[in-house]
Amino acid sequence: xxxxxxxxxxxxxFGCNERFLNSDLRQVCPRCGQTADDNLVPSGPxxxxxxxxxxxxxxxPPPGDIREAPLELVGQTxxxxxxxxxxxxxxxxYVFHARHLPLDRYSALKVLSPHLITHDPDYLERFVHEGQxxxxxMHPNIVSIYxxxxxxxxxxxxxxxVPGRSLQHLLQDHRLSIERALFLASEIxxxxxxxxxxxxxxxxxxxxxxLMTLNGIPKIGDFGLAKRLxxxxxxxxxxxxxxxxxxxxxFEGHPPTAATxxxxxxxxxxxxxxxxxxxxxSGMNALISAVTTTPITPLRxxxxxxxxxxxxxxxxxxxxxxxxxxxxxxxAAQLLDAVIGGMPDLQALVAEAFDHxxxxxxxxxxxxxxxxxxxxHGRHQQVWIESSGTAAREKILRITTRCCPADPRYFEKALRxxxxxxxxxxxxxxxxxxxxxLMQNCYPRFTVDAEEVRRxxxxxxxxxxxxxxxxxxxxxx
Numbered sequence: 001x002x003x004x005x006x007x008x009x010x011x012x013x014f015g016c017n018e019r020f021l022n023s024d025l026r027q028v029c030p031r032c033g034q035t036a037d038d039n040l041v042p043s044g045p046x047x048x049x050x051x052x053x054x055x056x057x058x059x060x061p062p063p064g065d066i067r068e069a070p071l072e073l074v075g076q077t078x079x080x081x082x083x084x085x086x087x088x089x090x091x092x093x094y095v096f097h098a099r100h101l102p103l104d105r106y107s108a109l110k111v112l113s114p115h116l117i118t119h120d121p122d123y124l125e126r127f128v129h130e131g132q133x134x135x136x137x138m139h140p141n142i143v144s145i146y147x148x149x150x151x152x153x154x155x156x157x158x159x160x161x162v163p164g165r166s167l168q169h170l171l172q173d174h175r176l177s178i179e180r181a182l183f184l185a186s187e188i189x190x191x192x193x194x195x196x197x198x199x200x201x202x203x204x205x206x207x208x209x210x211l212m213t214l215n216g217i218p219k220i221g222d223f224g225l226a227k228r229l230x231x232x233x234x235x236x237x238x239x240x241x242x243x244x245x246x247x248x249x250x251f252e253g254h255p256p257t258a259a260t261x262x263x264x265x266x267x268x269x270x271x272x273x274x275x276x277x278x279x280x281x282s283g284m285n286a287l288i289s290a291v292t293t294t295p296i297t298p299l300r301x302x303x304x305x306x307x308x309x310x311x312x313x314x315x316x317x318x319x320x321x322x323x324x325x326x327x328x329x330x331x332a333a334q335l336l337d338a339v340i341g342g343m344p345d346l347q348a349l350v351a352e353a354f355d356h357x358x359x360x361x362x363x364x365x366x367x368x369x370x371x372x373x374x375x376x377h378g379r380h381q382q383v384w385i386e387s388s389g390t391a392a393r394e395k396i397l398r399i400t401t402r403c404c405p406a407d408p409r410y411f412e413k414a415l416r417x418x419x420x421x422x423x424x425x426x427x428x429x430x431x432x433x434x435x436x437x438l439m440q441n442c443y444p445r446f447t448v449d450a451e452e453v454r455r456x457x458x459x460x461x462x463x464x465x466x467x468x469x470x471x472x473x474x475x476x477x
Contacts, residue, residue: 013029078151078152080101081098081101082101084096084106085097092113092123092127093112093127095108096111105146107158107161108160110156112124112127117155127157129226130226131145134157137198137200140191140217141194141220142220142221143220145159145160146158146159162211162221163214164212164214167218167272171271171272171275176272178273181269182269182336183340184210184272185265186340187217187218188218188220188265189265190329190333191219192262192265192329193328200223200228201260202220202225203256204222204224204225204242204245205220206245206267207268216444227256239251243284244267244277244280247259247263248263248292249322251292257327258327259325262328263322266314266325270318273303278296278297293320299315307339309339346397347369350385353453354457360372360374360458367386370382370383371385373458375462375465380475383460383461384401396442396444397442398440398442399440399441399460400438400439402437402438403437404471404474405436406428406437414437424439424460425439437471439463439467
């Protein structure tokens with residue numbers, strides 16, 4: 001069994017509430033890059049600036065308690081759930097990858113730490129409240145909840161299993177293209193709009209709480225700090241959230257509003273575009289002062305290729321006064337979609353992609369573009385790009401090449417090939433009354449930039465030709 005870290009060896013970043021082992025002599029927060037110095041504390045996040053994931057961090061579980069040893073549950077069946085693996089640990093408990101046996105459905109099973117209930121029964125109320133809030137919202141950009149359950153002494157939330165990574169992990173890999181950052185921000189904003197429509201404020205929106213599907217679609221999760229608006233407003237509360245993503249009015253003692261969530265989304269978008277949060281001060285008081293009084297560093301100083309209208313939208317979302325921001329998720333989404341719709345059209349994207357590829361010939365055709373890609377040994381491949389959908393955020397870019405006629409004799413071989421390809425997928429489509437094997441890849445239009453279009457066209461051409469050679473050995477196009 002793997003030992004859990006000793007709580008005494010953990011330190012906490014005041015800016016993002018990330019906890020990590022105090023073994024790095026540089027003491028730099030791995031989550032947000034905050035330099036530690038005297039600002040990482042071993043005692044855990046303060047009561048005032050707690051985030052949902054750090055809510056119970058101060059209460060160390062008793063050693064040897066099987067209910068608090070998550071790996072002991074892996075491989076067991078509890079109630080209707082087979083526990084497959086541990087996905088992660090948060091301040092209020094553990095999240096497991098589980099299978100609901102009666103429905104044969106995979107889920108993320110969040111289990112409340114029983115030890116926390118013994119120290120503070122309110123934890124159970126907060127846990128159940130999180131489930132009830134999530135159940136009130138149904139949207140493709142919000143993690144779904146299936147059930148609130150109690151299995152013996154364990155209280156559980158049965159939630160949608162999202163097999164990808166968090167947006168935070170994606171940002172740690174690389175800075176995003178402008179197109180992809182805007183697409184993700186727009187999708188998150190539409191998810192927020194549904195929560196706001198239901199009268200719910202998230203209050204802890206940040207990249208850690210946005211999960212990414214394998215298809216690159218963001219889903220908002222962790223509603224542990226969410227609150228319902230009563231009669232269109234919320235009573236004044238102690239500030240709570242993750243400091244780097246908290247709006248200025250929260251530090252000034254004002255109650256949260258939908259515009260508070262919009263500010264958090266603005267910080268996320270700023271981070272997606274330039275790879276850092278707007279403020280990384282040397283202490284909590286300095287951070288509060290900067291967030292409430294200091295103008296943010298203009299985006300175009302940090303990344304000059306960001307168009308002016310996009311920079312203006314981000315700055316508007318990060319206005320100090322909530323009255324000057326978009327007032328809700330839907331207003332933020334509409335603002336983001338407006339700048340997405342004004343981005344370069346497909347022809348400009350294609351021209352930029354193949355400006356330095358003179359051997360690749362291309363020309364416009366109805367609904368898209370046709371490419372002629374030369375390959376080794378005198379072979380070549382034709383590739384087509386077309387865009388479908390109407391609204392800017394719904395447009396899909398399809399990159400397709402013909403492989404060979406879909407003769408039934410080749411079906412078994414094609415199926416084996418399809419199980420091994422990593423770029424695109426084989427499909428069958430009638431062309432002029434003849435069934436053909438096609439290789440196709442699809443992208444949301446505004447997640448791709450010129451370099452990705454260039455690479456995808458060349459890879460589809462290469463793999464499509466490889467399928468031709470494997471199945472028939474003939475160069476069909």
